[in-house]
Amino acid sequence: MTIHAITVLGHDRPGIIAETTARLAGLGLNLEDSTMTRLRGHFAMTLLCAGATDAEAIRADLAPIAADGTLTVTVYDLPDEHAASGPGQLFVLSVHGGDRPGIVSTVTAEIAAAGGNITDLTTRLSGDLYVVVAELELPASADLAELEASIERVTQELGVGATLRPLEADDL
16 A cells, blocks of 8 residues: 555636545545645645555546646655654644734744644635634643743734644544
8 A cells, every 4th residue: 555645736616626536536545634725716635545556547547637727736655654643732723913924934933842743734814814723732741831931922022812722622
């Protein structure tokens, strides 16, 4: 079994997900992880699929999806390695305030400095309001009070607000 990373990017239209996943299922590939979204009228999808089909056959089967030039499809084989999943603490960080450059880089740097790993991040701009929602995993040894203080410090400097809360199983 090979794990394939597949991306589909371009102008949004109805049916991209249905057509892509039907073609992958037709090749006998199992969809293991995915993220799909629309960003200002553009579609972005990343899939991790497992199966015995080689990357060239996947590219050939997905080529019709990109034939009109509005989508780009890429296929990569991932190395056979497993990410270490330690006993971490799961959290959700919400940041909101006036839009300005540097919000994401500044706040995520504080998470990285605490040894945290961001597992999902979404941003949205609505008028002048900028919102960041990040799911993150902190090592059991992380100093939560120190992280909260550093996030409070940098968000005050940025003129935005932030909330860090534990991620409950019901939130998943």
